[in-house]
Amino acid sequence: MFQPIRLSGMLAATLCLSAALTMAPARAQESTDPIKLTLHDWTGQLITTEIMGEVLKKAGYSVEYVQADYLAQFAGLETGDLHVAMEMWETTGRDAMDAATATGKVENFGETGMQAKEEWWYPDYMKEKCPGLPNWEALKSEACAEAFSIPETAPKGRYLGGPVTWGGFDDERVEALDLPFEVIHAGTDAALFAELESAYQRQAPILLWIYAPHWAPAKYKGEWVEFPPYSKECYTDPAVGVNPDAAYDCGKPFGPIWKVGWSGVKDKWPGAYAAIKAFNINNDEMGAMITKVDLDGKKVSEVVAEWMAANEPRWSGWIKK
Amino acid sequence: MSASFPFLQPVSEPIPENPSIATARARWLWPAALAAFVLFWQFGDGLAKWAFSYPRAFEIPAARWIGKATKWLLDEASFGLFTFTDLTRFVAQIIDLPYRVALGLLSTGLLSGQGSSAVQQVPPLSWLAVLAIVALIGHHAGGVRLAALVTACFGFLVLFGQWTSAMVTLASIVVAVPIGVVVGLLLGLAAWRWPVFERVLVPVLDLMQTIPVFAYLVPVLVFFGFGPTSAIVATLIYALPPMARVTILAMRSVPSEIRDLGNMVGCSRRQMTWKIMVPSAKDSLMVGVNQVIMLSLNMVIIASMIGAGGLGFDVLAALRRLDIGAGLEAGLAIVALAVALDRLSQAYAEKAGKPAAGIPAGNGFVSRHPYLAAALAIIVVTFIAGLAVPALQSFPEAWQVSTGTFWSEVVRWININFFDALEAIRNVILLNLLVPLKRLLADLPWAGVVALLALAGYRLGGLRLALLVGVLAFLIAATGQWEKATVTVYLCGVSVVFACLIGVPLGILAAERDRLWRWLQLVIDTLQTLPSFVYLMPVVMLFRVGDFTAMIAVVAYAVVPAIRYTVLGLHRVDPRVVEAGRAMGCTPRQILTKIKLKLALPEILLGLNQTIMFALSMLVITALVGTRDLGQEVYIALTKADTGRGIVAGLSIAFIAIIADRLISAGANRIRERVS
Numbered sequence: 001m002f003q004p005i006r007l008s009g010m011l012a013a014t015l016c017l018s019a020a021l022t023m024a025p026a027r028a029q030e031s032t033d034p035i036k037l038t039l040h041d042w043t044g045q046l047i048t049t050e051i052m053g054e055v056l057k058k059a060g061y062s063v064e065y066v067q068a069d070y071l072a073q074f075a076g077l078e079t080g081d082l083h084v085a086m087e088m089w090e091t092t093g094r095d096a097m098d099a100a101t102a103t104g105k106v107e108n109f110g111e112t113g114m115q116a117k118e119e120w121w122y123p124d125y126m127k128e129k130c131p132g133l134p135n136w137e138a139l140k141s142e143a144c145a146e147a148f149s150i151p152e153t154a155p156k157g158r159y160l161g162g163p164v165t166w167g168g169f170d171d172e173r174v175e176a177l178d179l180p181f182e183v184i185h186a187g188t189d190a191a192l193f194a195e196l197e198s199a200y201q202r203q204a205p206i207l208l209w210i211y212a213p214h215w216a217p218a219k220y221k222g223e224w225v226e227f228p229p230y231s232k233e234c235y236t237d238p239a240v241g242v243n244p245d246a247a248y249d250c251g252k253p254f255g256p257i258w259k260v261g262w263s264g265v266k267d268k269w270p271g272a273y274a275a276i277k278a279f280n281i282n283n284d285e286m287g288a289m290i291t292k293v294d295l296d297g298k299k300v301s302e303v304v305a306e307w308m309a310a311n312e313p314r315w316s317g318w319i320k321k
Numbered sequence: 322m323s324a325s326f327p328f329l330q331p332v333s334e335p336i337p338e339n340p341s342i343a344t345a346r347a348r349w350l351w352p353a354a355l356a357a358f359v360l361f362w363q364f365g366d367g368l369a370k371w372a373f374s375y376p377r378a379f380e381i382p383a384a385r386w387i388g389k390a391t392k393w394l395l396d397e398a399s400f401g402l403f404t405f406t407d408l409t410r411f412v413a414q415i416i417d418l419p420y421r422v423a424l425g426l427l428s429t430g431l432l433s434g435q436g437s438s439a440v441q442q443v444p445p446l447s448w449l450a451v452l453a454i455v456a457l458i459g460h461h462a463g464g465v466r467l468a469a470l471v472t473a474c475f476g477f478l479v480l481f482g483q484w485t486s487a488m489v490t491l492a493s494i495v496v497a498v499p500i501g502v503v504v505g506l507l508l509g510l511a512a513w514r515w516p517v518f519e520r521v522l523v524p525v526l527d528l529m530q531t532i533p534v535f536a537y538l539v540p541v542l543v544f545f546g547f548g549p550t551s552a553i554v555a556t557l558i559y560a561l562p563p564m565a566r567v568t569i570l571a572m573r574s575v576p577s578e579i580r581d582l583g584n585m586v587g588c589s590r591r592q593m594t595w596k597i598m599v600p601s602a603k604d605s606l607m608v609g610v611n612q613v614i615m616l617s618l619n620m621v622i623i624a625s626m627i628g629a630g631g632l633g634f635d636v637l638a639a640l641r642r643l644d645i646g647a648g649l650e651a652g653l654a655i656v657a658l659a660v661a662l663d664r665l666s667q668a669y670a671e672k673a674g675k676p677a678a679g680i681p682a683g684n685g686f687v688s689r690h691p692y693l694a695a696a697l698a699i700i701v702v703t704f705i706a707g708l709a710v711p712a713l714q715s716f717p718e719a720w721q722v723s724t725g726t727f728w729s730e731v732v733r734w735i736n737i738n739f740f741d742a743l744e745a746i747r748n749v750i751l752l753n754l755l756v757p758l759k760r761l762l763a764d765l766p767w768a769g770v771v772a773l774l775a776l777a778g779y780r781l782g783g784l785r786l787a788l789l790v791g792v793l794a795f796l797i798a799a800t801g802q803w804e805k806a807t808v809t810v811y812l813c814g815v816s817v818v819f820a821c822l823i824g825v826p827l828g829i830l831a832a833e834r835d836r837l838w839r840w841l842q843l844v845i846d847t848l849q850t851l852p853s854f855v856y857l858m859p860v861v862m863l864f865r866v867g868d869f870t871a872m873i874a875v876v877a878y879a880v881v882p883a884i885r886y887t888v889l890g891l892h893r894v895d896p897r898v899v900e901a902g903r904a905m906g907c908t909p910r911q912i913l914t915k916i917k918l919k920l921a922l923p924e925i926l927l928g929l930n931q932t933i934m935f936a937l938s939m940l941v942i943t944a945l946v947g948t949r950d951l952g953q954e955v956y957i958a959l960t961k962a963d964t965g966r967g968i969v970a971g972l973s974i975a976f977i978a979i980i981a982d983r984l985i986s987a988g989a990n991r992i993r994e995r996v997s
Contacts, residue, residue: 041638187947191866
């Protein structure tokens, strides 16, 4: 991970020299301190962050990448030790983000353009054993539950949920929709995908929480279960939805992936602030890039460089004065 | 890796008692207490509901208090001229300085400017230079063989393309270890000189070592800022206690003749400490240094989560994309670093024990400092060579090797061919042992358990121990952690039993067979330093998430002290006693069971103690595969940045550790008395 950054750092240093010659006057009033972007441990986020970093470098800013935990980073964003976090998922980071923005020290920089999707997911070969899928009502049948069961859960089916820290209300969903399933929580998403890989190799039954953009939907053939569509009321008002007595009787929300950062960025680097706000990329582009890195074994920096070369008009629009 | 010192020291002193009364009482005490406990458990539910689940209304809101206190420290605490945060930030900057230097030397080179606009003025030490210097240090410490070993270890890093990350990791170790050693030494000296300070320090050291790192990660981040500095601070908190403990021990064991000598020649207090005591305890102190190095390397993964980068980050990132081979390579790189640093520090420890060979004669710089001169020459030569031939500066990618997808394929093959067999084993153990035990423990009334623990404390170590154990156990219940604590005890308990069942027999086997012991040492060194994350994911693939997988991870780690202390204990048995036994016509079996194991029992018990400590320290990692214990509570608190919640759960783990430690140490003391 380090090599690409460092190499690109050197490369950028030379680029910056040339950029600085042309851009320096316009940025004269802005701070020359490096803007610190956080890196987490999944590929999509590394790509997003590095694209943003490269773009900022082209605009003449000094950029520094700092590794930080996805949620623990808010401590740093609040104090101004860290400046920009490029991916804060509506689905997993909302609470932490709201708590941080409430302090006034962290600001939401808007949507990245990517939409986070997460839902129950099964590999294609399970369709034979449970023919009614992807309609969620198929899961209600005993035969289907049996097909997804293991000894500890039988006769109930087993659904592998995300880490408890992700929330997701799966226990409530099972209850509300009266599904004969037991929810088991994986501790980390690495564990989640380890189980999927294992089951997929053996063509064994599995039903689990998958999110996108991610390499898994590209690598494994499968589908998302179609639950009744999500609405805000469904989560808050028991009367809404299939089950009149329970909330959470619908699917999971789709949500944007947000950019967040230290609220001092606006004053310290106004130009960079505008560029970060303008940053925009969509799911398909990102999915393709993640696949190139995780499945084809390319380096993040290579993939980012390709994207930069192919999309020059786009990103130069972000940094235009 | 070396004969590690006990994490926690026994504090209880045996209470002298009239033996005949004691044994008569002991015979009746336990059956009576157990009977009362079982009766209460079966029929007490209606009588005293509070004894089964701690009433919410009386819970101590410790989490809220701690959260508030942190907030106050962060926002308001002030020493007049500067605030508490200013102070911690100042400390952070002091640590940052040497780190920048080390990182510049090993990884980034000398930079001017900041961030990405920095321009490299001077390149870092090339791989060739570091390799040569390490070999030189190895030769200085332990001759050609050691030089070859450490060169091989660092060669592994070069060849497998781990160099850049390894140097980042090495830079933080190079900074953390000296700070840990110096601070630990000073704390230890202070404790040795002022007994009052020792009384305060020892419990603090206990907590520092037993509270899981995740619990204090958030406050550390808040106070010391995000990045490598915080990672170093967290590493220090974890790695420094053994140094302080070893210092106290070492100072005490300096022979009194040496002190008398110091007094006779009229040393001042300062001279006494630095010219007499510290030098004569040098070889013991080096053991502490070794421990600091090893524990710092244990922290690599966690440190990478908060911005240390390096090998730990590579491991995490590789496993997130399920690249088992890459994860293993990065993990083994940590092992290689650990082995090299461990052997070096051990060699220096041995050297420190021997008298110095005398200063080489000669006046010139080169003849007085041959090693230093050689190192300088290497740096200059490789610097010039690196400018001329880039491949000598940074190892070309084309020459690097990798296991590629080999390991993923191995796991895949096992998965496809043996999953059913493994699944059967898993189901038997899970359904017949783990699940019933978990239910049983969750069912017990907390008040009864607290009483039993206090009773055990009283029997083994007297009133003080009873009070300590009872209060700590009560606090776990009173802060609302009892339920999760029972899951913790169940998981650790089962794992410790398995670890001992595997470790003690292996230790007995290896103690008599030198070749086996040498191989086994390699295995346990690897188990101890290989980040558990590396093998955790393949285990998940084969056994699914859940308690069984967690148990395997804990056993793999906790088996190390069980083996090591068994071997240590058996090696320490006086050969004359064995000889006497043989002369009396004992069979080899009798010699083993009646003589050797009996004499080695205190060490084996110490090993059990360490096994428990190791098991508890793995809890946070097992939370990553979906257990529902205190470890998970700490992990959730971390991800929600909830300082109070994390520390309360962390303290509960520490309390469990301290209770187990004190009871076992007291038991070991009694056995030791009986044996002697």
